[in-house]
Amino acid sequence: MLKIRAVPEAGLAQEEIRRRNLGGLLRHVHLGGPASRSALAERMGLNRSTIMGLTAELASAGLVREELPDDTGGSAGRRSLVVRPESERIYVLAFDVAVDRLTAARVGLGGRVLDRRSAPRTRAGADLAYVVETLASLGRDLHGAAPRDARCAGIGAAYCGMIRPGDGMVRYGPDMGWVDQAFGTELGRRLGLGLPVAVGNEAHLGALAEYARGAGVGVPNLIYLHGDVGVGGGIIVGGELLGGDGGYGCELGHMIVNPFQGRRCLCGSAGCLEAEAGERALLDEAGRPAGEYGRDAVRAVAEAARAGDPRAQHAVEVIGDWLGIGVANLINLFNPGVVVFGGMLQDVWPAAAEHVRRRVAQNVLPVSRERVALRGCGLGDDTTLIGAAELGFASLLSAPC
Ligand SMILES: [Zn+2]
Numbered sequence: 001m002l003k004i005r006a007v008p009e010a011g012l013a014q015e016e017i018r019r020r021n022l023g024g025l026l027r028h029v030h031l032g033g034p035a036s037r038s039a040l041a042e043r044m045g046l047n048r049s050t051i052m053g054l055t056a057e058l059a060s061a062g063l064v065r066e067e068l069p070d071d072t073g074g075s076a077g078r079r080s081l082v083v084r085p086e087s088e089r090i091y092v093l094a095f096d097v098a099v100d101r102l103t104a105a106r107v108g109l110g111g112r113v114l115d116r117r118s119a120p121r122t123r124a125g126a127d128l129a130y131v132v133e134t135l136a137s138l139g140r141d142l143h144g145a146a147p148r149d150a151r152c153a154g155i156g157a158a159y160c161g162m163i164r165p166g167d168g169m170v171r172y173g174p175d176m177g178w179v180d181q182a183f184g185t186e187l188g189r190r191l192g193l194g195l196p197v198a199v200g201n202e203a204h205l206g207a208l209a210e211y212a213r214g215a216g217v218g219v220p221n222l223i224y225l226h227g228d229v230g231v232g233g234g235i236i237v238g239g240e241l242l243g244g245d246g247g248y249g250c251e252l253g254h255m256i257v258n259p260f261q262g263r264r265c266l267c268g269s270a271g272c273l274e275a276e277a278g279e280r281a282l283l284d285e286a287g288r289p290a291g292e293y294g295r296d297a298v299r300a301v302a303e304a305a306r307a308g309d310p311r312a313q314h315a316v317e318v319i320g321d322w323l324g325i326g327v328a329n330l331i332n333l334f335n336p337g338v339v340v341f342g343g344m345l346q347d348v349w350p351a352a353a354e355h356v357r358r359r360v361a362q363n364v365l366p367v368s369r370e371r372v373a374l375r376g377c378g379l380g381d382d383t384t385l386i387g388a389a390e391l392g393f394a395s396l397l398s399a400p401c
Contacts (some may be wrong), residue, residue: 021054025051025083029083029084038080061401064086067082089151092153094379095157105364131183155196156197156200156390168181171268180388183199216378219373222329222338222339223330226384227342229293235250255330257273258267290347298347298348316348325365327374340377341375342383
Protein backbone atom coordinates (compact mmCIF):
# COMPACT_ATOMS: atom_id res chain seq x y z
CA MET A 1 0.00 0.00 0.00
CA LEU A 2 2.71 2.41 1.05
CA LYS A 3 4.79 1.43 -1.96
CA ILE A 4 1.91 2.13 -4.36
CA ARG A 5 1.42 5.61 -2.91
CA ALA A 6 5.12 6.40 -2.93
CA VAL A 7 5.39 6.26 -6.72
CA PRO A 8 3.03 9.12 -7.61
CA GLU A 9 4.34 11.18 -4.69
CA ALA A 10 7.89 10.82 -5.96
CA GLY A 11 6.62 11.68 -9.45
CA LEU A 12 4.88 14.73 -8.10
CA ALA A 13 7.98 15.86 -6.23
CA GLN A 14 10.06 15.50 -9.38
CA GLU A 15 7.51 17.46 -11.41
CA GLU A 16 7.51 20.15 -8.75
CA ILE A 17 11.33 20.34 -8.82
CA ARG A 18 11.29 20.59 -12.63
CA ARG A 19 8.69 23.37 -12.55
CA ARG A 20 10.64 25.24 -9.88
CA ASN A 21 13.88 24.95 -11.85
CA LEU A 22 12.22 26.14 -15.07
CA GLY A 23 10.84 29.15 -13.19
CA GLY A 24 14.20 29.73 -11.51
CA LEU A 25 16.11 29.71 -14.79
CA LEU A 26 13.63 32.00 -16.49
CA ARG A 27 13.74 34.36 -13.51
CA HIS A 28 17.56 34.47 -13.73
CA VAL A 29 17.57 35.65 -17.34
CA HIS A 30 14.53 37.87 -16.80
CA LEU A 31 16.16 39.76 -13.91
CA GLY A 32 19.86 39.27 -14.61
CA GLY A 33 19.87 39.44 -18.41
CA PRO A 34 21.37 36.98 -20.89
CA ALA A 35 23.68 34.44 -19.28
CA SER A 36 25.79 31.53 -20.44
CA ARG A 37 24.72 27.98 -19.62
CA SER A 38 27.80 27.61 -17.45
CA ALA A 39 27.05 30.83 -15.50
CA LEU A 40 23.44 29.66 -14.97
CA ALA A 41 24.69 26.26 -13.81
CA GLU A 42 26.91 27.93 -11.27
CA ARG A 43 24.30 30.42 -10.05
CA MET A 44 21.58 27.80 -9.73
CA GLY A 45 23.79 25.06 -8.31
CA LEU A 46 22.77 22.63 -11.07
CA ASN A 47 24.89 20.64 -13.49
CA ARG A 48 25.22 21.73 -17.13
CA SER A 49 23.22 18.89 -18.57
CA THR A 50 20.25 19.82 -16.32
CA ILE A 51 20.58 23.45 -17.48
CA MET A 52 20.67 22.25 -21.10
CA GLY A 53 17.44 20.28 -20.59
CA LEU A 54 15.67 23.17 -18.86
CA THR A 55 16.80 25.63 -21.53
CA ALA A 56 15.56 23.33 -24.29
CA GLU A 57 12.11 23.23 -22.67
CA LEU A 58 11.97 26.98 -22.23
CA ALA A 59 13.16 27.47 -25.83
CA SER A 60 10.53 25.14 -27.24
CA ALA A 61 7.90 27.11 -25.31
CA GLY A 62 9.21 30.26 -27.05
CA LEU A 63 10.42 31.89 -23.82
CA VAL A 64 14.20 31.94 -24.38
CA ARG A 65 16.62 31.40 -27.23
CA GLU A 66 20.23 30.25 -27.25
CA GLU A 67 22.98 31.95 -29.16
CA LEU A 68 26.72 31.76 -29.48
CA PRO A 69 28.37 34.42 -27.32
CA ASP A 70 29.55 37.61 -29.04
CA ASP A 71 33.07 36.94 -27.83
CA THR A 72 34.77 34.90 -30.56
CA GLY A 73 37.86 34.05 -28.53
CA GLY A 74 38.65 30.49 -27.47
CA SER A 75 37.71 27.21 -28.98
CA ALA A 76 34.27 27.18 -30.62
CA GLY A 77 33.56 23.71 -29.25
CA ARG A 78 34.09 24.81 -25.65
CA ARG A 79 32.13 28.03 -25.67
CA SER A 80 29.00 27.98 -23.55
CA LEU A 81 25.82 29.07 -25.35
CA VAL A 82 24.18 32.23 -24.04
CA VAL A 83 20.54 31.98 -22.93
CA ARG A 84 18.53 35.09 -23.76
CA PRO A 85 14.96 35.96 -22.79
CA GLU A 86 12.63 36.37 -25.80
CA SER A 87 12.12 40.04 -24.94
CA GLU A 88 10.41 41.07 -28.17
CA ARG A 89 8.02 38.13 -28.30
CA ILE A 90 6.98 37.60 -24.68
CA TYR A 91 5.55 40.64 -22.96
CA VAL A 92 3.13 41.87 -20.34
CA LEU A 93 0.85 44.86 -20.34
CA ALA A 94 1.62 47.12 -17.38
CA PHE A 95 -0.61 49.94 -16.16
CA ASP A 96 0.09 52.74 -13.73
CA VAL A 97 -2.64 54.91 -12.21
CA ALA A 98 -0.61 57.80 -10.84
CA VAL A 99 -1.93 61.01 -9.42
CA ASP A 100 -1.55 63.10 -12.58
CA ARG A 101 -1.41 60.57 -15.38
CA LEU A 102 -2.54 57.18 -16.60
CA THR A 103 0.19 55.10 -18.23
CA ALA A 104 0.18 51.82 -20.11
CA ALA A 105 3.23 49.98 -21.41
CA ARG A 106 4.21 46.82 -23.19
CA VAL A 107 7.12 45.43 -21.20
CA GLY A 108 9.17 42.56 -22.61
CA LEU A 109 10.50 39.55 -20.74
CA GLY A 110 13.73 40.89 -19.29
CA GLY A 111 12.04 44.07 -18.10
CA ARG A 112 12.56 46.35 -21.11
CA VAL A 113 9.77 48.84 -21.87
CA LEU A 114 9.03 48.12 -25.55
CA ASP A 115 6.23 50.60 -26.11
CA ARG A 116 4.16 52.96 -24.01
CA ARG A 117 1.15 55.27 -24.08
CA SER A 118 -0.12 57.74 -21.52
CA ALA A 119 -2.98 60.12 -20.89
CA PRO A 120 -3.21 62.99 -18.42
CA ARG A 121 -5.51 62.52 -15.45
CA THR A 122 -7.35 65.20 -13.56
CA ARG A 123 -6.82 65.07 -9.82
CA ALA A 124 -10.43 65.02 -8.72
CA GLY A 125 -13.53 63.37 -10.07
CA ALA A 126 -12.03 60.59 -12.17
CA ASP A 127 -14.50 57.76 -11.75
CA LEU A 128 -13.93 54.04 -12.30
CA ALA A 129 -15.52 54.00 -15.77
CA TYR A 130 -13.30 56.82 -17.03
CA VAL A 131 -10.07 55.38 -15.62
CA VAL A 132 -10.82 51.85 -16.83
CA GLU A 133 -11.92 52.93 -20.31
CA THR A 134 -8.87 55.18 -20.76
CA LEU A 135 -6.44 52.47 -19.64
CA ALA A 136 -8.19 49.75 -21.64
CA SER A 137 -8.03 51.88 -24.76
CA LEU A 138 -4.27 52.51 -24.27
CA GLY A 139 -3.75 48.80 -23.56
CA ARG A 140 -5.68 47.64 -26.63
CA ASP A 141 -3.59 50.04 -28.76
CA LEU A 142 -0.37 48.57 -27.39
CA HIS A 143 -1.60 45.02 -27.86
CA GLY A 144 -2.64 45.79 -31.44
CA ALA A 145 0.75 47.34 -32.23
CA ALA A 146 2.68 44.29 -30.96
CA PRO A 147 4.40 42.04 -33.53
CA ARG A 148 2.12 39.27 -34.83
CA ASP A 149 4.18 36.49 -33.26
CA ALA A 150 4.33 38.20 -29.85
CA ARG A 151 2.41 36.82 -26.87
CA CYS A 152 0.94 38.70 -23.93
CA ALA A 153 1.85 36.62 -20.87
CA GLY A 154 0.12 38.63 -18.17
CA ILE A 155 -1.27 41.98 -17.07
CA GLY A 156 -0.27 44.02 -14.01
CA ALA A 157 -1.47 47.35 -12.70
CA ALA A 158 -0.25 49.77 -10.04
CA TYR A 159 -2.85 51.85 -8.25
CA CYS A 160 -2.33 54.64 -5.70
CA GLY A 161 -4.60 53.18 -3.01
CA MET A 162 -5.33 50.18 -0.82
CA ILE A 163 -5.85 47.09 -2.95
CA ARG A 164 -7.47 43.81 -1.96
CA PRO A 165 -5.10 41.00 -2.96
CA GLY A 166 -6.59 38.46 -5.34
CA ASP A 167 -9.20 40.42 -7.26
CA GLY A 168 -7.72 43.93 -7.52
CA MET A 169 -10.58 45.63 -5.69
CA VAL A 170 -9.65 49.18 -4.69
CA ARG A 171 -10.80 49.18 -1.06
CA TYR A 172 -9.76 52.79 -0.52
CA GLY A 173 -8.30 55.33 -2.94
CA PRO A 174 -8.28 58.65 -1.08
CA ASP A 175 -7.15 60.94 -3.91
CA MET A 176 -10.12 59.99 -6.14
CA GLY A 177 -12.45 59.19 -3.25
CA TRP A 178 -12.81 55.56 -4.39
CA VAL A 179 -14.20 53.03 -1.94
CA ASP A 180 -14.64 49.37 -2.95
CA GLN A 181 -14.28 49.84 -6.71
CA ALA A 182 -13.77 46.66 -8.79
CA PHE A 183 -10.81 48.11 -10.70
CA GLY A 184 -8.93 44.89 -11.59
CA THR A 185 -12.02 42.98 -12.69
CA GLU A 186 -13.36 45.86 -14.77
CA LEU A 187 -10.03 46.57 -16.45
CA GLY A 188 -9.68 42.89 -17.37
CA ARG A 189 -13.21 42.85 -18.80
CA ARG A 190 -12.70 46.01 -20.87
CA LEU A 191 -9.34 44.86 -22.22
CA GLY A 192 -10.99 41.65 -23.40
CA LEU A 193 -7.74 39.67 -23.72
CA GLY A 194 -8.95 36.73 -21.64
CA LEU A 195 -6.32 37.40 -18.98
CA PRO A 196 -6.82 38.50 -15.38
CA VAL A 197 -5.37 41.82 -14.23
CA ALA A 198 -3.16 41.58 -11.15
CA VAL A 199 -3.33 44.85 -9.21
CA GLY A 200 -1.04 46.10 -6.47
CA ASN A 201 -0.53 49.22 -4.42
CA GLU A 202 1.85 51.49 -6.34
CA ALA A 203 4.35 51.90 -3.50
CA HIS A 204 4.36 48.17 -2.72
CA LEU A 205 5.14 47.51 -6.37
CA GLY A 206 7.70 50.32 -6.39
CA ALA A 207 9.51 48.63 -3.50
CA LEU A 208 9.55 45.32 -5.35
CA ALA A 209 10.79 46.98 -8.55
CA GLU A 210 13.61 48.83 -6.80
CA TYR A 211 14.59 45.57 -5.10
CA ALA A 212 14.48 43.60 -8.37
CA ARG A 213 16.06 46.14 -10.73
CA GLY A 214 16.68 49.50 -9.10
CA ALA A 215 18.49 51.12 -6.17
CA GLY A 216 18.03 48.12 -3.87
CA VAL A 217 19.27 45.18 -5.91
CA GLY A 218 20.83 42.66 -3.53
CA VAL A 219 19.51 44.45 -0.41
CA PRO A 220 16.81 42.15 1.02
CA ASN A 221 15.76 44.57 3.77
CA LEU A 222 14.59 47.68 2.00
CA ILE A 223 12.14 50.51 2.58
CA TYR A 224 10.68 52.44 -0.34
CA LEU A 225 8.91 55.78 0.10
CA HIS A 226 6.86 56.97 -2.87
CA GLY A 227 5.63 60.55 -3.06
CA ASP A 228 2.81 61.80 -5.24
CA VAL A 229 0.05 63.90 -3.75
CA GLY A 230 0.55 61.75 -0.65
CA VAL A 231 3.29 59.42 0.47
CA GLY A 232 3.05 55.65 0.04
CA GLY A 233 5.43 53.00 1.19
CA GLY A 234 6.65 49.48 0.72
CA ILE A 235 8.78 47.48 3.15
CA ILE A 236 10.76 44.44 2.05
CA VAL A 237 11.90 42.15 4.83
CA GLY A 238 14.15 39.22 4.01
CA GLY A 239 13.32 39.64 0.31
CA GLU A 240 9.54 39.54 0.81
CA LEU A 241 7.08 42.41 0.77
CA LEU A 242 5.53 42.98 4.18
CA GLY A 243 1.82 42.80 3.44
CA GLY A 244 0.25 42.65 6.86
CA ASP A 245 -2.88 40.71 7.79
CA GLY A 246 -4.98 41.70 4.78
CA GLY A 247 -2.35 43.03 2.36
CA TYR A 248 -2.92 46.63 3.41
CA GLY A 249 0.30 47.13 5.35
CA CYS A 250 3.10 49.65 4.85
CA GLU A 251 0.87 52.74 4.79
CA LEU A 252 3.95 54.68 5.80
CA GLY A 253 2.41 57.97 4.69
CA HIS A 254 -0.16 57.71 7.46
CA MET A 255 2.39 57.19 10.20
CA ILE A 256 1.63 59.93 12.74
CA VAL A 257 4.60 62.24 13.13
CA ASN A 258 2.89 65.42 14.40
CA PRO A 259 -0.30 64.54 16.32
CA PHE A 260 -0.86 67.79 18.24
CA GLN A 261 -0.53 70.59 15.69
CA GLY A 262 -0.38 68.56 12.50
CA ARG A 263 -1.77 69.42 9.11
CA ARG A 264 -5.02 67.74 8.09
CA CYS A 265 -4.50 64.60 6.04
CA LEU A 266 -6.62 63.30 3.14
CA CYS A 267 -7.32 60.21 5.25
CA GLY A 268 -9.23 62.28 7.83
CA SER A 269 -6.49 62.16 10.45
CA ALA A 270 -3.95 64.93 11.17
CA GLY A 271 -0.18 65.02 11.40
CA CYS A 272 0.40 62.04 9.13
CA LEU A 273 3.81 61.87 7.41
CA GLU A 274 2.23 62.56 4.01
CA ALA A 275 0.40 65.63 5.35
CA GLU A 276 3.66 67.03 6.78
CA ALA A 277 6.10 65.96 4.05
CA GLY A 278 3.88 65.64 0.96
CA GLU A 279 3.48 67.85 -2.07
CA ARG A 280 1.03 70.37 -0.58
CA ALA A 281 3.10 70.88 2.56
CA LEU A 282 6.20 71.59 0.46
CA LEU A 283 4.39 74.04 -1.80
CA ASP A 284 2.68 75.81 1.12
CA GLU A 285 5.96 76.20 3.02
CA ALA A 286 7.51 77.62 -0.16
CA GLY A 287 4.70 80.17 -0.39
CA ARG A 288 3.30 78.78 -3.64
CA PRO A 289 -0.40 79.49 -4.37
CA ALA A 290 -3.00 76.75 -3.85
CA GLY A 291 -3.59 76.51 -7.61
CA GLU A 292 0.00 75.40 -8.17
CA TYR A 293 0.61 71.66 -7.82
CA GLY A 294 2.12 68.64 -9.52
CA ARG A 295 5.62 67.44 -10.32
CA ASP A 296 6.66 70.59 -12.18
CA ALA A 297 5.75 72.73 -9.16
CA VAL A 298 7.68 70.40 -6.83
CA ARG A 299 10.71 70.42 -9.12
CA ALA A 300 10.58 74.23 -9.30
CA VAL A 301 10.80 74.48 -5.49
CA ALA A 302 13.67 71.96 -5.32
CA GLU A 303 15.46 73.85 -8.09
CA ALA A 304 14.92 77.23 -6.38
CA ALA A 305 16.28 75.78 -3.13
CA ARG A 306 19.40 74.59 -4.94
CA ALA A 307 19.78 78.04 -6.50
CA GLY A 308 19.72 79.67 -3.05
CA ASP A 309 16.14 80.99 -2.79
CA PRO A 310 15.62 81.36 0.99
CA ARG A 311 11.87 80.58 1.01
CA ALA A 312 12.38 77.42 -1.05
CA GLN A 313 15.32 76.43 1.16
CA HIS A 314 13.11 76.87 4.21
CA ALA A 315 10.42 74.68 2.63
CA VAL A 316 12.91 71.94 1.81
CA GLU A 317 14.33 72.10 5.35
CA VAL A 318 10.86 71.80 6.96
CA ILE A 319 9.81 68.92 4.69
CA GLY A 320 13.21 67.24 5.08
CA ASP A 321 12.90 67.43 8.85
CA TRP A 322 9.45 65.75 8.88
CA LEU A 323 10.60 63.20 6.36
CA GLY A 324 13.65 62.57 8.54
CA ILE A 325 11.43 61.94 11.59
CA GLY A 326 9.44 59.38 9.61
CA VAL A 327 12.56 57.74 8.20
CA ALA A 328 14.19 57.65 11.65
CA ASN A 329 11.16 55.79 13.05
CA LEU A 330 11.27 53.34 10.15
CA ILE A 331 15.00 52.65 10.53
CA ASN A 332 14.61 52.03 14.26
CA LEU A 333 11.69 49.67 13.60
CA PHE A 334 12.94 47.70 10.60
CA ASN A 335 16.75 48.05 10.45
CA PRO A 336 16.75 48.32 6.63
CA GLY A 337 19.89 48.16 4.50
CA VAL A 338 18.58 50.93 2.27
CA VAL A 339 15.81 53.52 2.23
CA VAL A 340 14.80 54.55 -1.30
CA PHE A 341 12.95 57.75 -2.25
CA GLY A 342 10.77 57.64 -5.36
CA GLY A 343 7.97 59.50 -7.13
CA MET A 344 8.07 63.22 -6.33
CA LEU A 345 10.36 62.43 -3.36
CA GLN A 346 13.16 61.68 -5.84
CA ASP A 347 13.00 65.37 -6.79
CA VAL A 348 12.93 66.54 -3.17
CA TRP A 349 15.57 64.09 -1.92
CA PRO A 350 18.78 65.75 -3.25
CA ALA A 351 17.80 69.12 -1.75
CA ALA A 352 16.43 67.66 1.50
CA ALA A 353 19.07 64.98 2.06
CA GLU A 354 21.13 66.88 4.64
CA HIS A 355 18.02 67.60 6.74
CA VAL A 356 16.84 63.98 6.57
CA ARG A 357 20.32 62.76 7.47
CA ARG A 358 20.48 65.16 10.43
CA ARG A 359 17.30 63.63 11.85
CA VAL A 360 18.60 60.14 11.26
CA ALA A 361 21.83 61.06 13.10
CA GLN A 362 19.84 62.53 16.01
CA ASN A 363 17.06 59.98 16.32
CA VAL A 364 18.22 56.60 15.12
CA LEU A 365 19.96 54.17 17.45
CA PRO A 366 23.69 54.21 16.55
CA VAL A 367 23.87 50.49 15.78
CA SER A 368 20.91 50.73 13.37
CA ARG A 369 22.30 53.68 11.44
CA GLU A 370 25.78 52.22 11.03
CA ARG A 371 25.15 50.72 7.62
CA VAL A 372 21.86 52.09 6.32
CA ALA A 373 22.05 53.84 2.94
CA LEU A 374 19.58 56.55 1.91
CA ARG A 375 19.21 57.13 -1.83
CA GLY A 376 16.98 58.23 -4.68
CA CYS A 377 15.26 55.52 -6.71
CA GLY A 378 17.10 53.76 -9.52
CA LEU A 379 14.25 53.42 -12.01
CA GLY A 380 13.19 57.08 -12.15
CA ASP A 381 9.57 57.69 -13.03
CA ASP A 382 9.16 54.08 -14.21
CA THR A 383 9.51 52.52 -10.75
CA THR A 384 5.82 51.81 -10.21
CA LEU A 385 5.22 50.88 -13.86
CA ILE A 386 8.07 48.35 -13.75
CA GLY A 387 6.62 47.05 -10.48
CA ALA A 388 3.27 46.52 -12.25
CA ALA A 389 5.08 44.68 -15.05
CA GLU A 390 6.80 42.38 -12.54
CA LEU A 391 3.39 41.63 -11.06
CA GLY A 392 2.18 40.77 -14.56
CA PHE A 393 5.13 38.39 -15.07
CA ALA A 394 4.65 36.61 -11.73
CA SER A 395 2.44 33.75 -12.94
CA LEU A 396 4.64 33.05 -15.99
CA LEU A 397 7.76 32.95 -13.81
CA SER A 398 6.17 30.60 -11.29
CA ALA A 399 4.95 28.15 -13.97
CA PRO A 400 6.62 28.90 -17.31
CA CYS A 401 5.56 25.76 -19.18
ZN1 LIG B 1 -3.26 60.24 6.83
